[in-house]
Amino acid sequence: MKTKNNYTNTDQLITKITAWIAGVIAVGLAVWGIISLVQLYNYEDTNDAQVEEYINPITSRVGGFIKEIKYEENQEVKKGDTLLIIDNSEYQLQQEEAEAALSNAQAQISVLESNVLTTSKVSQASQSQIASAKAKLVRQQQDYDRYSKLFKVESATQQQLENSKAALDVATSEYQAAQENYQASLSKVNDIRSQKGVYEAEIKRRKALLNRGKLEVSYTVIRAPYHGKMGRRTIQQGQQIQIGQTLAYIVNQEAGKWVIANFKETQIAKMRVNGTAEITADAFPGQTFKGAIVSLSPATGARFSLLPPDNSTGNFVKIVQRIPVKIKLTESKEVVDQLRAGMNVNVKISKD
Incomplete structure (x- = not known):
């Protein structure tokens, strides 16, 4: 009889614990559901977004042999700094x-x-x-x-x-x-x-x-066109170059950074210029960057591709298209400098 009472107490304890856990889970799911519904109602979000920055090629306007190389990979340069010297x-x-x-x-x-x-x-x-x-x-x-x-x-x-x-x-x-x-x-x-x-x-x-x-x-002295940061170095001293040859790439730090977020066409109805945006980067979990909508693309991304689709061929399959949205980062330069061109980010835009 004593063993039966002990079993009953243990069973009751397990039942209570299970009930509490189930209650907590239910409350958690309810809170998550409510938050998700609120987010869905008030925001449009996408993970099809990347950080963009002007990356321009440095080309040669004359041909010849490279006499000196004055920069290193990933080096920050200022406008007018000498990058290359060609034998003149x-x-x-x-x-x-x-x-x-x-x-x-x-x-x-x-x-x-x-x-x-x-x-x-x-x-x-x-x-x-x-x-x-x-x-x-x-x-x-x-x-x-x-x-x-x-x-x-x-x-x-x-x-x-x-x-x-x-x-x-x-x-x-x-x-x-x-x-x-x-x-x-x-x-x-x-x-x-x-x-x-x-x-x-x-x-x-x-x-x-x-x-x-x-x-x-x-032209035999090639200088930095603006403040920026040099990319990968692919040339060597003594190498012969031709007119118009790309010698290096420079990231334009004067123009700043922005995000191109590709939203579905069903998401852009309430988006407006100067609308606020929140950006989270995969590289910095838990950190949020502020931004503002600069412009919406006049056409879908597919229309700017090398071979845009032609629906008049008879092989039409309706696919939800995406509209590129340009978002300017409004954080301070020190905060924005953490991001790099090409990084994947998540963007959330308010519907207000």
């Missing part, structure tokens, strides 16, 4: 050649101006010869007129008249020649001056070539 020997020679060609073209202008001055003086001399030839012509004309009068009154011989006529013809020819020489000298001056435009155009071309040479020399 060939580009330096081209620049010097362009400088010499420009100096030669500028010297041609000086020679041209000197020729203009010389030819102008020759033209002035020709103008003086015209005056002299004209005076001689006037004198010979007077002599011829005098001999003509004397010949009519038989005071001069036929020979004297003919000699005077010949002298007059010579003076006339010399006067015409002097005028033609003067006109020719003026034309020559104009011809030389017209060449100045050609030389000035050549100087402009040479200056452009020199500036291009200087630009190419400057």
Whole structure:
């Protein structure tokens, strides 16, 4: 009889404990259910989200051999810091050649101006010869007129008249020649001056070539375009590179970080710009990051793919599409710096 009473007490104790445990579980499930319902009613969430950041390639604008590498993997750099130096020997020679060609073209202008001055003086001399030839012509004309009068009154011989006529013809020819020489000298001056435009155009071309040479020399020093952090290093000193070749990647820390959350099309009805968001990262369990909606994509993610689906083919199967939502992280820089581009995160957005 005593054993039966002991069994009964133990059984009652187990029953009470089981009841309490069941009650606690039931209460826990009820609380979890209520919280889930509240969350479902007030929030939209997704785990299809990642941290994004501008990651841009560093490319070369000239070809050559890498002379020096000034950065290491994962190194923080500031805008203007030297990353790479390319051997500039060939580009330096081209620049010097362009400088010499420009100096030669500028010297041609000086020679041209000197020729203009010389030819102008020759033209002035020709103008003086015209005056002299004209005076001689006037004198010979007077002599011829005098001999003509004397010949009519038989005071001069036929020979004297003919000699005077010949002298007059010579003076006339010399006067015409002097005028033609003067006109020719003026034309020559104009011809030389017209060449100045050609030389000035050549100087402009040479200056452009020199500036291009200087630009190419400057391209041999590759600098950081902004504050950022370098990615993986894949090049070595002495390696030959080509124009446009990607040499490194830099993470732009000036532009900040954001999250791209891909919500189902059935979830975005009440989402608005500047709506609040809560972000939790798999890398930092228990820590919540604040954010705000910046924009909603104008199309589904599938539409931006390389081969967007075409439902007009007849093989239509309705699949819930996802809309990318851009969320700006509003935490302080120190907090946001914990996150890295590509990290998986969970996003929860209020429906209010």
